[in-house]
Structures are given as structure tokens and as C-alpha cells.
Amino acid sequence: MDLTLTDKHRALRAQVQGFIRTHGQDSPKPGGGRKRPDSKTLDWQKLLIEHGYAARTVPRDYGGFGVAPDVLDLAVIAEAFSHANLYQGLTNQGISMLVPTLLEVGTEEQRRQWIGPTIRGEVIWCQGYSEPGSGSDLAAASTRAVLDGADFVVNGQKVWTSSAHYADMMFLLCRTEPDLPKHEGLSYLLLSMRTPGIEVRPLKTMTGRSEFNEVFFTDVRVPAQQIVLGRGKGWHVANITLKHERLMIGDAGKMTHRLEQLVALLRSTTTNGRPLIDMPEFRDRLLKLQGEVLAWKAHNLRLLTEAARGEESGVKRMIVKYGGTTLGFRLSALAVDALGAAGLAFESRGETAEDDDATTWNIDYIYDVGLMIGGGSNNIQKNIIGERGLGLPREPKVQAASTIAPAVAPAAITQTAMTPAAMTPAAMTPAAMNRR
Amino acid sequence: MDFALSEEQCLFDTMLRGFLAEHLPLERLRALAEATPGFDKPLWRGLCELGLQGLLVPERFGGSGLGVLDAAVAAEALGAAVAPVPFIGLAMATLAMMQAGSPTQQDAWLPRIADSEVLFGVGFAGLAGQTGAANATLADDRLSGHITSALDCGLCSHLLVVLGDGRMAIVETDDPGVRMTPRPSLDRTRPITDLAFDNAPAELLNATLDTALRVLDAGRVLLAAGTLGAAQTMLDRAVAFAKERVQFGRVIGSFQGVKYMLADMVTMLEPCRGLVWYAAYAQDARNVRDAGPLEARLTACHAKAHLGDVARDVSRMATEVHGGMGFTDLLGLHFWFKRIAFNRQILGGPERCREEAAILQGWAA
Numbered sequence: 001m002d003l004t005l006t007d008k009h010r011a012l013r014a015q016v017q018g019f020i021r022t023h024g025q026d027s028p029k030p031g032g033g034r035k036r037p038d039s040k041t042l043d044w045q046k047l048l049i050e051h052g053y054a055a056r057t058v059p060r061d062y063g064g065f066g067v068a069p070d071v072l073d074l075a076v077i078a079e080a081f082s083h084a085n086l087y088q089g090l091t092n093q094g095i096s097m098l099v100p101t102l103l104e105v106g107t108e109e110q111r112r113q114w115i116g117p118t119i120r121g122e123v124i125w126c127q128g129y130s131e132p133g134s135g136s137d138l139a140a141a142s143t144r145a146v147l148d149g150a151d152f153v154v155n156g157q158k159v160w161t162s163s164a165h166y167a168d169m170m171f172l173l174c175r176t177e178p179d180l181p182k183h184e185g186l187s188y189l190l191l192s193m194r195t196p197g198i199e200v201r202p203l204k205t206m207t208g209r210s211e212f213n214e215v216f217f218t219d220v221r222v223p224a225q226q227i228v229l230g231r232g233k234g235w236h237v238a239n240i241t242l243k244h245e246r247l248m249i250g251d252a253g254k255m256t257h258r259l260e261q262l263v264a265l266l267r268s269t270t271t272n273g274r275p276l277i278d279m280p281e282f283r284d285r286l287l288k289l290q291g292e293v294l295a296w297k298a299h300n301l302r303l304l305t306e307a308a309r310g311e312e313s314g315v316k317r318m319i320v321k322y323g324g325t326t327l328g329f330r331l332s333a334l335a336v337d338a339l340g341a342a343g344l345a346f347e348s349r350g351e352t353a354e355d356d357d358a359t360t361w362n363i364d365y366i367y368d369v370g371l372m373i374g375g376g377s378n379n380i381q382k383n384i385i386g387e388r389g390l391g392l393p394r395e396p397k398v399q400a401a402s403t404i405a406p407a408v409a410p411a412a413i414t415q416t417a418m419t420p421a422a423m424t425p426a427a428m429t430p431a432a433m434n435r436r
Numbered sequence: 437m438d439f440a441l442s443e444e445q446c447l448f449d450t451m452l453r454g455f456l457a458e459h460l461p462l463e464r465l466r467a468l469a470e471a472t473p474g475f476d477k478p479l480w481r482g483l484c485e486l487g488l489q490g491l492l493v494p495e496r497f498g499g500s501g502l503g504v505l506d507a508a509v510a511a512e513a514l515g516a517a518v519a520p521v522p523f524i525g526l527a528m529a530t531l532a533m534m535q536a537g538s539p540t541q542q543d544a545w546l547p548r549i550a551d552s553e554v555l556f557g558v559g560f561a562g563l564a565g566q567t568g569a570a571n572a573t574l575a576d577d578r579l580s581g582h583i584t585s586a587l588d589c590g591l592c593s594h595l596l597v598v599l600g601d602g603r604m605a606i607v608e609t610d611d612p613g614v615r616m617t618p619r620p621s622l623d624r625t626r627p628i629t630d631l632a633f634d635n636a637p638a639e640l641l642n643a644t645l646d647t648a649l650r651v652l653d654a655g656r657v658l659l660a661a662g663t664l665g666a667a668q669t670m671l672d673r674a675v676a677f678a679k680e681r682v683q684f685g686r687v688i689g690s691f692q693g694v695k696y697m698l699a700d701m702v703t704m705l706e707p708c709r710g711l712v713w714y715a716a717y718a719q720d721a722r723n724v725r726d727a728g729p730l731e732a733r734l735t736a737c738h739a740k741a742h743l744g745d746v747a748r749d750v751s752r753m754a755t756e757v758h759g760g761m762g763f764t765d766l767l768g769l770h771f772w773f774k775r776i777a778f779n780r781q782i783l784g785g786p787e788r789c790r791e792e793a794a795i796l797q798g799w800a801a
Contacts, residue, residue: 001445001505001717002438005726071439263799277799287790287801290743291711294735298710301439308438319703379692385702386695390675393690 003301009072016080019051022417026088029354030257036166037090045090045121053077055119058099063116071304079305080258082369089128093162094118094125097244098171104240105229110190114169125163126193128172128215129238131157136380139183139235143217145174147224151177152189153221154197160374162198167193172222176231186234191222207366208348242376243317253300255324258331258364259293262338264284265361269338276338285334292327315389322381329368335361361404439713441509447528449509455486456517464769468520469624473592476520481552488523490550492530497546504531504654508716514666518771520625522555524662525588526570528655529556529596532604535650536643557589557609559631562600564652565784572633574599579607579638582631587655587782589616589629593679597631597638598652605638613637625771627630650719653736656783657715660743663779664705664712666772667747670754671701673769677758688757697753704746708739715739730748732798737793739778743787747776 005013025376028041037045045264048054049065056073058064067073081088099118102111117123134140143156154174164170170191177185193200197220202210228237266277266286276282299316306313355363372378386392441449459479468476483489491507493499516524526549533545546576548554561572561583568584579597589595595607595614605645607614613636621628675698678689688694715735718724724731751773755762762769780786794800 001441001713003717003721003724010726021549266461283794283799284787284790287741288745290793291738291745291790292707294714294738295711296705298439298714299707300710301714302710305439309440314595315702316706319699320691322699323703323707379696382696382699383692385699387687390698390702392675392678392695392698393687395690395692398685 003072005076008077010250012073013076013080016053016077019053020080020084020086023047024084024086027151030085030087036124036163041087041090042121044117048089053081055095055099058103058115058119062111063119069304069308071301071308074304075301076325078253078256080253082253082260084258085261088253090121092121092233093127094169095121097127097241097404098125100244101171101228101237101241105237107228109196110226110228114190123169124163124167125165125169125171126161126215127241128170128174130160132159135160136377138238138376139186141173141175141186143172143174144178144262145172145187145189145222147176147178149231150224151221152187152224152227154189154191154217154222158215158217160203160212161200161215162212162374164193164215165202169193170215171228173189173234173240176234180232181312183235184232186238187231188228188234189222189236190226190228191220195220195222195331197221205370207363207370208346209363211367211370237390255293255327255331256297258328260292262289262331262335265335265338265357269340271340282334282338289327289331289334293331296324296327304368305308315385318381318385318389321375322378322385325368325371329372330363332365332368336365437788439710441713445506445509447627447670448506449513452483452510452513453516455482456513456519460517460519465520465625465771466768473590473618473627473629474520474621474623474625475522475553475627477591479519480521481520483519483523484552488521489526489552492527492534493546493550494534497542498550499530499546503716504657504721505713505716505720507654507658508712511658511661512665512668512712515662515775516669518623518625518666518669518775522557522588522590522592524655524658525558525592526556527597527658528558528651529594529606530652532596532598532641532643532647532651536604536633536641536647538642541641554594555588555592556594556596557586557592557629558588558596558598558655559583559586559653560598560783563598563602563648567786569630570600572597572599572631573639574603574605574638577638577640579605579613579633579636581633584630585619585628585782588627589618589631590627595631596651597633598643598648602643602648604641604643604648606641606653607633607638609635611636621778623657625772626778635796652783653733654719656736656740656789657712657719659779659782660708660715660739661712663743663747663776664688664708665745666775666779667708667743667750667754669707670751670769670772670776671705673699673767674698674754674757677761681759694757697757700759701750701753705750708746710733711739711742734793734796737789737796740784741789741793744780744786744789748780751776 026044028044045054052065052067055064056067057069060066078088095118099115102115113385129138131141131143133142145152145154170193172189172191173186174189175185176187198219199216201214203212203214204210267275269276303313303317339358339361346359346362348359349355387394459482486502488510490499491502491510495501511524514521530549533542537545561570562568569582570578572581572583593609594607597605597607609616615632615633617630619628619630678694678698680689681688718732718735722729722732755769755773758769761767
């Protein structure tokens with residue numbers, strides 16, 4: 001254990017603080033997100049990469065800053081930005097999920113083509129995973145891709161596709177080997193959203209915005225070399241991506257920032273002339289949340305250390321999405337309660353303009369519910385934690401492993417977890433039944 | 437630059453847990469719980485051979501010269517085994533001596549701690565959120581008054597008494613001016629003792645409020661570590677039980693009702709390990725990441741409070757997963773449940789610790 005700030009870290013912190021003094025006024029407002037970055041955000045992102053405050057560990061060959069991962073470097077940068085209430089750079093599905101996936105299993109050509117423009121925010125990606133018939137049971141995906149000459153021809157439908165209405169590219173999980181068992185029949189393709197045959201229909205959500213979409217594919221042609229890792233390897237690739245998504249969603253830095261904003265809110269909001277932070281009912285909720293945020297922050301240091309050492313974090317990583325999203329919701333819930341009746345004025349200005357503070361908190365509060373569902377719902381996370389993390393047996397299967405759900409079958413959204421691990425056979429034997 | 441236990445700390449942990457598993461089977465624990473004062477002498481002697489008593493004592497006084505983080509690793513292992521030993525009280529007395537003892541006092545006391553010649557109990561007359569009597573007064577090196585529910589006084593030879601203003605004093609337990617009344621404790625493996633002083637001779641340390649709070653914070657972090665160990669054992673046992681117990685033709689761990697409870701428990705508990713490490717590290721580093729001594733105080737308060745709350749939920753849910761068996765005395769699960777309940781209240785419960793955290797940050801007066 002060594003969290004000593006070396007001269008190197010102190011120099012980095014001074015450098016970040018200097019950067020903030022010089023450039024801070026150019027920062028977009030933090031939070032919000034979930035829209036195509038405007039030119040202000042793109043300029044900011046470019047500046048952050050140049051200084052190594054974004055894409056810090058992405059190799060220089062691919063457009064990143066290219067330094068070795070250091071737990072404290074990241075913490076020093078994040079804390080300075082969070083404290084100054086500045087935008088810490090883009091976090092979207094391309095940057096947080098596709099880039100690490102390509103770094104792990106992409107070809108050299110794929111890395112060179114996509115990582116640079118993605119980290120700069122020039123290319124926006126969406127994730128083609130969920131389907132009407134395969135939500136939590138993701139491996140049942142039935143969107144087909146058939147090889148025809150040099151192209152795959154894609155037909156089917158995706159749903160809950162965040163940012164598809166403005167994305168340039170999609171990473172798509174589709175079925176290329178229909179005769180193989182469901183987990184072995186999937187492939188992972190990269191395709192342009194401008195390809196003929198793609199229709200995007202926005203879905204309005206409970207925030208009042210259209211954060212995600214339905215995407216329909218009719219004879220969409222995708223060059224065969226745009227496959228990642230190869231035919232039948234889609235499930236493996238998708239799980240690499242999901243691992244990064246869950247870490248993104250449960251991000252401890254975001255929680256720390258939110259807690260700081262919450263403290264400011266409880267100090268500045270008054271009722272009968274009394275700041276809320278003076279009221280034990282509010283203060284106690286804040287302190288409980290602070291304790292939890294500190295725990296997740298320390299947990300995050302552990303995960304970063306293990307990742308830097310190349311160690312598998314197992315259940316420690318699996319709990320991040322479930323724990324992080326429920327804590328995030330409770331943080332925004334306290335903000336909404338602090339705002340009280342005055343915070344009920346909800347004037348969302350859509351995806352192109354910045355909202356007022358109360359509306360931003362309310363959108364966070366509502367959006368957090370979506371985060372508990374997206375990226376593998378929290379009930380699925382609990383299956384994964386229980387089964388893969390703690391080694392508990394799965395629920396007995398209702399459908400055979402090779403059965404693929406039809407394209408539209410809401411009933412097929414079951415709670416099957418994402419591992420092919422078989423249920424412990426001993427659990428069903430008479431001997432086991434008589435054991436007690 | 438990393439946030440993980442060192443190889444030496446992991447080896448120490450493994451050795452300690454191996455020793456405890458061998459020397460403290462459930463039958464032994466049960467027998468000890470029947471007898472007062474909840475102190476396993478042979479076990480403690482064995483642990484002393486491993487160096488536990490002198491863990492924090494600097495090497496020049498015959499100890500190992502390790503830090504609060506190492507002590508937290510030990511406290512977690514002891515909590516995991518619900519070991520009936522007075523490690524935390526002794527650790528607090530050692531820290532008090534190191535931080536507030538004069539060179540003469542350190543020369544006199546620290547080698548005796550390292551040689552297992554002396555054992556310390558700890559009583560707070562203020563500062564730690566007491567609910568019972570805490571009215572000891574000190575005048576002309578004489579101590580008078582009462583302290584309820586003092587820690588680790590089982591078979592101690594001396595007491596570290598901390599007064600409300602931060603002064604600290606050492607008192608010999610066999611002085612006629614000291615009366616110790618052991619009370620049957622909820623946690624039969626940890627004694628609590630009511631102390632009465634009548635003009636008892638007291639050896640004063642050169643303590644300020646700040647040093648007293650450092651001793652208190654370290655004690656809180658070690659209690660949090662012990663709670664973490666106890667809660668982890670309860671979770672591990674619940675998982676093992678859920679993989680074994682069959683109902684309706686299936687092991688109960690395959691039912692989502694049970695599986696989700698276990699998933700909730702690990703999601704709550706695992707981040708606590710990082711918090712305990714961080715809080716312990718902050719005690720040693722004092723100026724962790726240039727955040728100043730406030731960070732050490734704040735994280736000690738939060739570690740104690742948060743572990744108290746999380747472990748309460750884990751202890752309740754782990755018992756529930758065991759069903760009727762969990763409620764019986766047979767499995768002995770209640771020893772861990774009670775250790776968690778005990779640690780929660782000692783040196784201030786979560787509410788008290790959070791109130792201190794609020795004051796530290798200027799959120800409350």
C-alpha cells in the first residue's frame with residue numbers, strides 16, 4: 001500500500017491546476033452528456049488529450065497520450081477537475097467500451113482506423129446489443145448476418161440503442177452461425193450507421209427526451225473484414241465490452257463529483273432561512289452517502305491497482321455496476337429532496353442546450369433509473385454476482401440451450417444469466433434431496 | 437504506487453488465519469464463552485509468539501515496528517475468527533505511549549508491552565460517545581470517578597484512561613483505589629468492565645486532545661477491521677450453506693430470493709475492505725495524498741460508522757439465509773452476529789461517528 005504523492009504526482013497536480021487556471025473557462029458544463037458533442041466539447045476534448053487528461057493510457061500510435069497506467073495519476077487529475085467543477089472529458093460508449101475492446105482484441109488496422117477519431121469525439125458509436133426478444137438474455141440475439149461474397153448481409157432489429165439517432169458507427173452483436181449453440185453462433189461487427197438499409201426510430205423515454213432508439217436492418221451490407229476477432233467469437237467480444245460498460249456506469253469519480261455538488265446544494269438551499277445542512281435529517285443522509293462514496297472510491301483504487309497489475313478482479317468488479325447505480329440514484333434522490341417543491345419546475349431544453357440546475361438534477365434522478373436497467377439490468381447483475389462471483393448454481397433452465405428466441409417475444413426476456421455455466425447437476429439428484 | 441496489501445501483509449494474514457483456524461475451533465469458542473472473562477489465554481500466548489502484542493511497538497523497543505494498516509490486517513483476521521483476545525486495547529495503549537509518552541515512559545513501557553509483561557484495557561471518560569457513566573476526574577496524579585463498559589479489561593494488568601479533555605493516564609489494576617467490575621457481555625468473547633477509581637495513583641502521559649483523538653481513531657479503525665472480518669465470515673458461511681442446503685429439490689442458493697440476498701451482501705461488504713485499508717493507511721501516513729490530518733480523522737469516523745451499518749445488515753441477512761438453523765445456538769453463527777453488534781457500539785456508534793465527521797467538515801457545530 002503506497003499512496004504517497006511523489007514529486008511526479010505533485011508536479012502533475014500543479015500542472016493540472018495550472019491548466020485549469022489557463023483553460024478552465026473553456027470547459028463545457030459537466031454532467032448532462034447523452035448528446036452529440038458540440039464544437040466547444042470537441043475542442044475541450046482535444047485539449048484534454050493533448051495534455052494527457054483524457055485517453056491518458058491509450059497508446060500514442062492510436063492518438064492517445066500513451067503513458068503507463070498509474071492509479072494516483074488518474075485520481076490526481078479527476079480530483080482537480082471534480083473540485084473545479086470542470087468537464088472531465090467525453091465518456092461515451094465508443095470511448096469507454098469500444099476503445100478498450102479494440103485495444104484488447106481488435107486488429108492493428110481496426111485500432112488505427114477507429115481509436116483516434118473515437119477518443120477525439122469525432123466518431124460517435126452506438127451499441128447494437130439488445131433486441132425485443134433478447135434483453136437480459138443477450139446471447140439469444142437473433143439479428144442475422146449472412147456472408148454474401150465479401151460482405152455480411154444483416155437483417156433484424158435492435159432496441160434500447162442509445163445515441164443511435166446521432167451515432168456514426170455501431171458495434172453490433174449478430175448471429176452468423178445459426179446452427180451452433182447460442183453462445184457460439186454470434187459475431188461482433190463494426191458498421192457505419194449511414195449504410196443503406198438502416199432505419200433509426202427514436203424512443204422517447206421517461207426523461208422526456210429520446211436518449212435511445214429502435215434500429216431496423218434490411219439487407220444492410222457490412223464488409224466482412226469489419227468483424228472483431230472472427231466468426232462465432234461475438235459473445236466473447238461482447239463480454240469484454242460489457243465489462244467496460246459496467247465499470248463506466250458504476251464510475252466512482254462521478255459519484256465523488258456528485259457528492260461535492262450535493263454538499264454545495266445542501267449549503268445553499270434554505271428552508272425558513274435555515275440551510276439544509278444544518279438540519280440533522282438532511283445532514284445524516286448526506287453523511288451516510290459520503291461514507292458509501294468513500295468506500296466505493298477506495299474500492300475503485302483497488303480495482304485500478306489490480307487492473308494495472310493485470311490481475312482479474314472477479315466479484316470485486318462484478319459488484320460495481322449494481323452498487324454504483326443504486327448509490328448514484330440515492331445521491332440524486334437527496335438532491336431532488338433538497339430542492340423540494342421549488343425543484344419541481346422542470347424545463348428541459350432538449351439535447352442541444354444546457355438545463356438549469358434543478359432540471360439537471362431531476363433528469364439525473366430519472367436517468368439513474370435507466371442506468372439501473374441498462375447495461376445488464378441490476379437483477380441480471382445480481383445473478384452474475386451470485387453465480388459467477390459467489391459460485392451459486394443457476395436457476396433450472398426453462399428453455400433448451402440451443403433454442404433461439406423469435407424476433408419479437410417479450411416473454412423471452414427471462415432472467416437467464418450470461419454464462420454458459422451449467423446448473424450444478426448434484427442439486428437435482430435424489431441423493432442431494434435427501435442430504436438433509 | 438499501489439493500493440493493495442503487500443506480499444508480507446498477505447503472508448502475515450494467511451499465517452494468522454491458519455493459526456486461528458487450528459487453535460480456535462467452535463467447541464473451544466463455546467467453552468470460552470461459557471466462562472468469564474472472555475479471554476483465551478493460551479490462544480493469546482500463541483498469538484504473542486507470532487508477535488501480535490508488539491506489532492506496533494518500534495523495533496528499538498523490541499517490537500515489530502509495524503503500522504496501523506498491519507494492525508488492521510490482524511484485527512480483520514481476529515474478527516473473522518471472533519477471537520477472544522485483547523488485541524485492540526493493547527494496540528491503543530501502545531499508540532498512546534508512542535505518541536504521548538515521554539522518552540522515559542517509552543523506555544519503561546514499550547519493552548514491557550513487547551515482552552508480554554503487561555496487558556492494557558482502555559476506558560474513555562468522554563470523547564467516544566459514551567452512554568453510561570464517564571465522569572472520571574484527574575487531580576494531582578490521582579484518578580477518581582466511574583467509567584462504564586471499558587474495553588479489553590479481561591485480565592489486564594493496567595488501564596489506559598482517556599479523559600474528556602484528551603489527557604491520558606495509566607493506572608495499575610491491582611491498586612486498592614481501582615475497582616473493576618466485569619459485566620456479562622452481549623459478546624461473550626469480548627469482556628466489558630465497569631471501572632471505579634477512588635484516588636487511584638495515575639501516571640500521566642503528555643497527551644493533547646489531538647493525540648487522544650489519534651488513539652481513538654486508530655481504535656475505531658481496528659474495530660471496523662474486526663467488524664469487516666466478522667461480517668465476511670458470516671457472508672462466507674451463508675454462501676456455503678446456500679450451496680449445500682436443499683429444499684424443493686434444489687439447493688437454496690439457486691433460488692433468486694436467496695441468491696439476491698447474498699449478492700446484496702457482497703455488494704455492500706466488499707467496498708468496505710478498501711475503506712478500512714484506506715482509513716488504516718491514513719492513520720499511518722497522517723498526510724495521505726496531501727490531504728492533511730483531517731483525512732485520517734474523517735475516514736476513521738466513516739469507516740467505523742459505515743462498517744457498523746453494513747455489518748449489521750450482513751449479520752442479519754446471513755442469519756436469515758441459514759433459516760431456523762441460523763437462529764439456533766448449534767451453528768454458533770450468533771458469536772459473529774454479537775461481535776458485530778459489540779463492535780458497533782464500542783468507542784461510539786455510527787450516529788456519533790457521523791456527527792463527528794459532520795463537525796470536522798464544518799457541517800455541524
